[in-house]
Amino acid sequence: MDQIDRWIVRALQKDGRMTVTELADKVGLSPTPCARRLERLQRDGVITGYSATVDPAKLGLSVSIFVSVELEKQDRAAVDAFEQAIRRCEEVMECYLMTGSRDILLRVVAADLTAFDAFLENRLMKIPGIRNLRSNFALRTMVRRDTLPA
Amino acid sequence: MDQIDRWIVRALQKDGRMTVTELADKVGLSPTPCARRLERLQRDGVITGYSATVDPAKLGLSVSIFVSVELEKQDRAAVDAFEQAIRRCEEVMECYLMTGSRDILLRVVAADLTAFDAFLENRLMKIPGIRNLRSNFALRTMVRRDTLPA
DNA sequence: GGTGAAAACAGATGCAT
DNA sequence: ATGCATCTGTTTTCACC
Numbered sequence: 475m476d477q478i479d480r481w482i483v484r485a486l487q488k489d490g491r492m493t494v495t496e497l498a499d500k501v502g503l504s505p506t507p508c509a510r511r512l513e514r515l516q517r518d519g520v521i522t523g524y525s526a527t528v529d530p531a532k533l534g535l536s537v538s539i540f541v542s543v544e545l546e547k548q549d550r551a552a553v554d555a556f557e558q559a560i561r562r563c564e565e566v567m568e569c570y571l572m573t574g575s576r577d578i579l580l581r582v583v584a585a586d587l588t589a590f591d592a593f594l595e596n597r598l599m600k601i602p603g604i605r606n607l608r609s610n611f612a613l614r615t616m617v618r619r620d621t622l623p624a
Numbered sequence: 625m626d627q628i629d630r631w632i633v634r635a636l637q638k639d640g641r642m643t644v645t646e647l648a649d650k651v652g653l654s655p656t657p658c659a660r661r662l663e664r665l666q667r668d669g670v671i672t673g674y675s676a677t678v679d680p681a682k683l684g685l686s687v688s689i690f691v692s693v694e695l696e697k698q699d700r701a702a703v704d705a706f707e708q709a710i711r712r713c714e715e716v717m718e719c720y721l722m723t724g725s726r727d728i729l730l731r732v733v734a735a736d737l738t739a740f741d742a743f744l745e746n747r748l749m750k751i752p753g754i755r756n757l758r759s760n761f762a763l764r765t766m767v768r769r770d771t772l773p774a
Numbered sequence: 775g776g777t778g779a780a781a782a783c784a785g786a787t788g789c790a791t
Numbered sequence: 792a793t794g795c796a797t798c799t800g801t802t803t804t805c806a807c808c
Contacts, residue, residue: 483678490640490674495802507775523677524640525770528633532670533772538720540729557766564774569767570688572760579690579762583772610722612729616707617719620675622683622733624714643784654794
């Protein structure tokens with residue numbers, strides 16, 4: 475991972491559909507070594523995929539809700555089981571294991587509060603081992619960035 | 625936005641580098657109307673861009689920290705000013721205006737706790753109008769999804 | 775890492791349905 | 792609004808320096 479690799483990663487985060495030719499031009503390399511580097515970055519798991527960025531509101535998913543989950547047990551097995559279960563919930567866009575009381579933090583997207591309520595009742599609360607939940611609603615997304623700092 | 629449009633959006637979230645030809649094949653359309661639909665989806669702001677998905681750890685950015693910010697004033701002007709300032713912080717990957725006490729929630733990425741401390745001191749706390757901060761650390765990212773639910 | 779070739783492919787256009 | 796066929800331009804890939 476030298477400076478050129480970082481540049482490639484940065485450029486492809488800004489425009490994931492850029493061709494290798496354009497990319498090579500942008501980083502000051504000829505297409506061949508640029509393609510070789512890109513291949514290596516993908517193979518090494520630095521770049522794990524490519525995705526279209528979509529406006530959730532345009533899909534009718536205008537609310538984000540952060541849910542703090544406290545598990546009854548906080549050992550490895552309990553956390554693993556929860557992870558497997560939460561992975562199947564498509565509404566959960568992000569899930570973090572937090573420090574402190576080993577809380578788990580979710581960001582959930584939903585069409586509206588009714589839909590979120592349905593998610594809580596039918597999906598989240600069906601997962602065993604949850605001691606309690608606390609939901610916090612986002613009024614608005616102020617910033618969303620998909621390019622990591624240099 | 626009919627069913628085919630949703631399918632296009634879904635497919636491009638899963639693979640943002642898919643060509644129009646592949647996409648057309650996948651949604652059961654010929655390339656021409658498929659390209660037209662894609663153009664429209666981009667023009668209407670449903671698809672706002674394309675991005676490579678990068679493993680932050682491979683770039684040495686292994687920690688995510690959630691920071692709750694409470695502003696001194698909570699009026700429109702104060703929130704706007706904060707938004708302008710926070711937009712310039714590359715470490716801030718997400719920023720939400722929350723309900724309740726009109727708290728603001730940030731997700732910040734950093735190399736380690738030292739780097740995060742530097743961010744707090746030199747960047748975040750330089751922004752005027754902040755009453756207090758509360759940081760919560762993520763031990764681990766359990767789930768990250770970039771495809772919105774169908 | 776660079777160069778040049780060839781082959782493959784995608785994207786655009788025009789017209790018909 | 793979709794589909795088909797063609798055409799043009801570009802990209803990717805290869806062998807080799």
